Amino acid sequence: MPVMTVNGKAYPVPVGIRLSEAxxxxxxxxxxxxxxxxxxxxxxxTAFGALSDPDGQEKAFLSEEERQAGVxxxxxxxxxxxxxxxxxxxxGEAIQTDGGAxxxxxxxxxxxFGAAVDLGTxxxxxxxxxxxxxxxxSGGRMNPQSRWGADVISRIQxxxxxxxxxxxxxxxxxxxxxLRDLAEQAGIETQAxxxxxxxxxxxxxxxxxxxxxxxxxRAPFEADRLFGCEVEAASLALPLAPxxxxxxxxxxxxxxxxxxTAAIAAAGLCRSGKTRLLADIGTNGEMALWHxxxxxxxxxxxxxxxEGAGLSMGMQGANxxxxxxxxxxxxxxxxxxxGGEPKGICGSGVVDALACLxxxxxxDETGLLDDDPAVLCxxxxxxxxxVRMIQxxxxxxxxxxxxxxxxxxxxxxxxxxxxxxxxxxxxxDLENAGRIGLIPPELVMRTRAIGNAxxxxxxxxxxxxxxxxxxxxxxxxxxxxxxSTDPVFMQxxxxxxxxxxxx
Amino acid sequence: xSILNEISENLQKGKAKVVKQLVQQAIDENIPVExxxxxxxxxxxxxxxxxxxxxxxxxxxxxxxxxxxxMGASLLKPLMAEAGVEAAGxxxxxxxxxDLHDIGKNLVxxxxxxxxLEVIDLGTDVAPETYVQTAxxxxxxxxxxxxxxxxxxxxxxxxxxxxNEAGIHGKVKIMVGGAPVTQAFCEQIGADCYTPDxxxxxxxxxxFCKATA
Numbered sequence: 155m156p157v158m159t160v161n162g163k164a165y166p167v168p169v170g171i172r173l174s175e176a177x178x179x180x181x182x183x184x185x186x187x188x189x190x191x192x193x194x195x196x197x198x199x200t201a202f203g204a205l206s207d208p209d210g211q212e213k214a215f216l217s218e219e220e221r222q223a224g225v226x227x228x229x230x231x232x233x234x235x236x237x238x239x240x241x242x243x244x245x246g247e248a249i250q251t252d253g254g255a256x257x258x259x260x261x262x263x264x265x266x267f268g269a270a271v272d273l274g275t276x277x278x279x280x281x282x283x284x285x286x287x288x289x290x291x292s293g294g295r296m297n298p299q300s301r302w303g304a305d306v307i308s309r310i311q312x313x314x315x316x317x318x319x320x321x322x323x324x325x326x327x328x329x330x331x332x333l334r335d336l337a338e339q340a341g342i343e344t345q346a347x348x349x350x351x352x353x354x355x356x357x358x359x360x361x362x363x364x365x366x367x368x369x370x371x372r373a374p375f376e377a378d379r380l381f382g383c384e385v386e387a388a389s390l391a392l393p394l395a396p397x398x399x400x401x402x403x404x405x406x407x408x409x410x411x412x413x414x415t416a417a418i419a420a421a422g423l424c425r426s427g428k429t430r431l432l433a434d435i436g437t438n439g440e441m442a443l444w445h446x447x448x449x450x451x452x453x454x455x456x457x458x459x460x461e462g463a464g465l466s467m468g469m470q471g472a473n474x475x476x477x478x479x480x481x482x483x484x485x486x487x488x489x490x491x492x493g494g495e496p497k498g499i500c501g502s503g504v505v506d507a508l509a510c511l512x513x514x515x516x517x518d519e520t521g522l523l524d525d526d527p528a529v530l531c532x533x534x535x536x537x538x539x540x541v542r543m544i545q546x547x548x549x550x551x552x553x554x555x556x557x558x559x560x561x562x563x564x565x566x567x568x569x570x571x572x573x574x575x576x577x578x579x580x581x582x583d584l585e586n587a588g589r590i591g592l593i594p595p596e597l598v599m600r601t602r603a604i605g606n607a608x609x610x611x612x613x614x615x616x617x618x619x620x621x622x623x624x625x626x627x628x629x630x631x632x633x634x635x636x637x638s639t640d641p642v643f644m645q646x647x648x649x650x651x652x653x654x655x656x657x
Numbered sequence: 658x659s660i661l662n663e664i665s666e667n668l669q670k671g672k673a674k675v676v677k678q679l680v681q682q683a684i685d686e687n688i689p690v691e692x693x694x695x696x697x698x699x700x701x702x703x704x705x706x707x708x709x710x711x712x713x714x715x716x717x718x719x720x721x722x723x724x725x726x727x728m729g730a731s732l733l734k735p736l737m738a739e740a741g742v743e744a745a746g747x748x749x750x751x752x753x754x755x756d757l758h759d760i761g762k763n764l765v766x767x768x769x770x771x772x773x774l775e776v777i778d779l780g781t782d783v784a785p786e787t788y789v790q791t792a793x794x795x796x797x798x799x800x801x802x803x804x805x806x807x808x809x810x811x812x813x814x815x816x817x818x819x820x821n822e823a824g825i826h827g828k829v830k831i832m833v834g835g836a837p838v839t840q841a842f843c844e845q846i847g848a849d850c851y852t853p854d855x856x857x858x859x860x861x862x863x864x865f866c867k868a869t870a
Contacts, residue, residue: 193839211841303807311807371808372755373782521715538712545715638757639781647760651717 204235253610259287264349273354355411416611469498488531509586553646664697671721702771746866751779
């Protein structure tokens with residue numbers, strides 16, 4: 155068997171294995187946003203030795219210089235014999251574990267210590283509680299499933315192609331590792347945890363429980379499991395106390411998951427008489443409107459533009475990412491996470507960038523750039539193609555909200571508040587988000603970011619078992635609007651692609 | 658400016674009513690129907706298509722331009738049938754089974770119509786046999802399949818298989834496209850052509866039809 159040496163450490167690998175698959179068993183985790191289709195070019199590694207020659211698709215992504223330096227796309231390269239790979243070890247990135255909701259103990263679902271986990275498509279976040287309701291530790295890490303693709307559809311496909319158990323084992327190991335970290339932080343034994351709540355979108359809960367996800371893969375997209383149930387921690391291979399149970403909150407539909415149920419609970423959306431909107435903006439934008447005692451939800455495919463993937467210089471909100479931009483004396487002024495050289499741009503930076511370019515009038519209201527690419531800061535720029543991708547994404551999110559409000563026959567004045575959940579929402583400059591039409595400009599003044607509300611909700615469900623019945627009932631009664639066939643949505647979607655000039 | 662230029666310019670701006678009026682005026686001036694179509698409507702749509710391919714204009718501009726084109730073309734259609742003017746080719750198009758996304762498919766349809774092709778729109782969630790039956794019954798030269806999901810693009814392979822079984826795949830070309838589709842995938846399933854955008858799809862379709870004419 156040939157030997158693959160990765161950052162100085164040797165691994166035996168079978169001949170003919172794809173380099174991306176070979177790397178998956180090492181600590182070097184490359185991102186595979188496109189799921190290994192050779193479409194995104196984000197899985198660059200430096201590799202030498204007996205490897206397959208680059209194919210046309212790979213050559214299209216790599217410059218002559220890069221090829222000379224041994225840069226390869228891991229998903230398009232096959233191991234033919236002994237080889238050597240140099241790659242950056244993935245580091246911890248800023249993952250939001252803070253929320254805005256006050257969490258109080260009523261009837262906890264554990265005796266000694268309990269954990270609340272938000273299983274996101276991109277990141278995992280968790281908190282550890284004791285019976286007094288004190289949060290002893292919190293933390294996050296990347297979702298290790300990303301090697302099967304950045305988006306849920308790629309992972310669903312991989313699961314149907316035979317990796318179901320492997321994907322489940324991978325994410326369970328990720329959660330277990332995170333729980334061990336929390337226990338260590340708090341100075342307790344991991345086994346002292348005897349209860350947990352894991353929330354996440356519908357696909358994430360399918361993949362976690364190794365349920366066959368076929369129903370989520372194609373129209374009519376009707377989930378055959380919506381959860382709202384307890385499973386034994388041992389069945390998920392989690393290192394909790396023997397006999398401990400894990401609660402998985404109820405999902406609303408195939409595309410509106412338990413993370414939204416939890417966020418709605420945390421925001422107390424359905425507990426007030428006010429008409430309010432809640433939106434979670436990520437790869438998918440999920441929205442819920444509470445009005446007149448009814449909850450109506452929808453989800454739109456925003457694409458990965460706001461999570462860094464897909465854009466020419468997109469990256470996650472890690473060191474080197476431009477996360478904010480403003481205009482000062484007619485010049486662009488960028489903030490770079492970590493303060494070093496800018497390497498790319500993350501979601502919040504993208505929103506600011508478009509708003510600033512509009513202000514400088516180097517981007518017109520139809521989305522046309524004066525200069526392609528538009529230089530933002532150092533080597534970081536946005537191409538015309540990037541702008542088009544963001545136009546599709548922002549319009550999908552905004553059109554989702556507009557459709558819910560129109561179907562409820564409401565005017566914007568009647569919507570008392572828009573709550574934006576999730577990490578991206580917290581770093582977002584709301585005024586700029588309104589300027590580019592990611593959120594309805596009419597609502598900007600009444601918009602509030604509520605942080606990781608899904609994790610808040612999971613914490614509340616952990617600390618008060620009585621809340622479970624209430625949220626399950628709420629999820630059961632919720633209506634879901636199918637936007638893919640909705641002419642109202644299509645109209646807002648196409649109209650919203652431009653950048654309206656503010657009055 | 659000639660009236661044909663005016664038609665083209667107004668079509669590019671998406672001024673559907675003006676385009677319709679101008680087309681009527683051109684008909685009244687006894688300009689040949691084929692000339693109005695080719696040098697007025699299609700030349701305008703072709704400029705929009707080119708700009709779209711270069712990212713200079715975006716989906717909304719294409720949609721309004723296509724609406725203007727259809728308004729003008731509605732006046733020409735009955736006259737073209739009378740005069741025996743034939744379309745440059747016939748295509749059936751649809752989003753594959755299990756997939757409901759249709760923006761990309763609609764753009765391709767508009768671009769193809771903008772090149773003078775007759776396009777039969779089968780909608781979304783289209784079964785493989787529907788493509789093949791339509792192609793046989795309507796005498797299409799091309800079947801176009803769109804998919805936006807990694808999980809549904811495999812249906813394209815079934816379309817190719819059905820066309821092979823029906824024995825039409827030599828005569829009828831199968832084109833594929835959509836976000837997850839690649840040239841490699843197209844070759845792997847035995848389809849005939851992959852294009853990365855709507856305007857290139859229309860160009861490729863016209864080239865096919867010319868080659869088989």
